[in-house]
Amino acid sequence: MNDIIKSINPSEDSLLIGGVNLRSRLFVGTGKFSSHEIVPRVLEASGAQVITMALRRVDWKNPQENILNYLPQNTILLPNTSGARTADEAVRIARLAQAAGCGNWVKIEVVQDQRYLLPDNWETLLATEQLVKEGFVVLPYMSPDLGAAKRLQDAGAAAIMPLGSPIGSNQGLQTKELIRILIEEISLPIIVDAGIGRPSEAAEAMEMGAAAVLVNTAIATAGDPVFMAQAFHLAVAAGRLGYLAGPGERRLKAAASSPLTGFLQEV
């Protein structure tokens, strides 16, 4: 494992999803901001290439209210199916998004629990199977469960998006161990979505080997969203670099940087 990592040149590091090589490993959401006008500045500071938005919040009737008119030209749109409670509704929203010209990427979000907004893995799998058949690049948002993730992989998902903690909770990586297992066992990119509240938590996810993170609430509700977007940009890049560099082992006791008997090894 370590040898493979060492062979990656960080300056050539990229993430391949749906046939696209992404340079940025920070995905950003467009909800919860205080105005649409701030969104382009946030996106620029974040360096994000993939931007998610809820199709149900796209205002097609009022051009100044339509979030799509505030996104840079080269953005990869990741419409999400927020509001869907069943696989069928998610599929319908994905088709509407495609018909509206939002491309063929979709983040499946099927939620039947309005208190914690936890995803329904079963319905998510059904929607993934259907939309993959229809040619979508499917990124399912899910509760980090290895069995479900394997089935999503078999169904043809392009990446897996496990939650760190409930959406908007800013609680960080509460599901850390489960996500670590997904990173180890699933060959698809693992993108930590939801719950990341601070740049340090994004860095932590990246150091663990997550392929990317998706952040919305932590940026949108920050005192200064533009600075926070930049902070996440740096944290994700730093975490990724730390992962590629191959961190040293953790030990319980101190190990001197210049050991006294080091000369014995130098021969």
Added chain:
Amino acid sequence: MFYDQITEWQHRLPESSWASYSGVDVERVLAREILRPQDLAVLLSPAALAYLEPMAKKAQAITLRNFGHTIGLFTPLYLANFCTNQCVYCSFHAGNKITRCKLTLEQIIKEGEAISSSGLQHLLLLTGESRAQSGPAYMEKCVRVLRPMFASLGLEVYPLSTEEYQRLFEAGVDSVTLFQETYDEVSYAEVHPAGPKRDYHYRLEAPDRACEAGISSVNIGALLGLSDWRRDAFYSALHADYLQKNYPGVEVSISVPRLRPYAGSFKSSAAPVTDEALVQIILAYRLFLPRAGLTLSTRESPQMRENLLPLGITRLSAGSLTSVGGYSETDNVGSNQFEISDDRSVPDVVRMIRAKGYLPAFCDWVNMRAENAVGL
């Protein structure tokens, strides 16, 4: 059913207990992450009045985390004001001599177009309680003609049966708004002396029926000031909590209507809901129900609405008219249901929301059910 909880708390919430809470109790509740019903009672007690500022700070933070800076906009459309009830606080009261009318489908299309041209895409349809004049079949026709014009259609009408809710859901209704008015059975009987609305239980269980019928969003509330507002606020929040727990897929919202002047002479014997009390209620709702929508109507003045907005409100009505046929000025304009306090235009309300640092959302829903729902 929720009535069991009302009965249970009836004995645990005696009149005198509100005064038994102290500042220490409030501080203990403010330190909690997840609140229980007994904590809600503490927040509604007189002791909490000294803690409105820390409550407001916490309420605002919770709202931002859960809903961001977004304020959903909707407007009511009165379809008909025929009514067989005698609610003593309402202008549509069967005994009041007011202009009665109901809109024809042609007029409804005109009204819908007038509203739609203002940019609003969430519409709430209202009628008085008259199965003869504005029955479920009439509502269904109205829903079908309005469906293609709006992102979501809500229904604020008298309680219906599960089958009726089901039919209306299939026709394209997304949400149901229904206020219990008061949860106190004795007061309820006093202010509803005659008409089908006298049936307290049929009304209380209507949100359950709507949820069972597949409706994805329900909005409840008490008409604050009809009876003891502390008890009504307590039961309203407990009712919302009950609905959230029993129907996890349903978005539950709660409204905070205060009694308004109207064409009649009703004076409630209960203590009035002061501005301070209204703030306390909104904050208690938000802290107890972090994920519930909180709806504020044009019953409140512009100044009040601006100040209440950052405390946890997630939905505002805008450009509201409470008369039948008011938007497109058709010839048969019926009387108002109540006087609105905020008569500003939609652009003015939008400007106010932006000035407060919030984003007005004209659209946050896609109907995926009805055949003729908004395509893109």
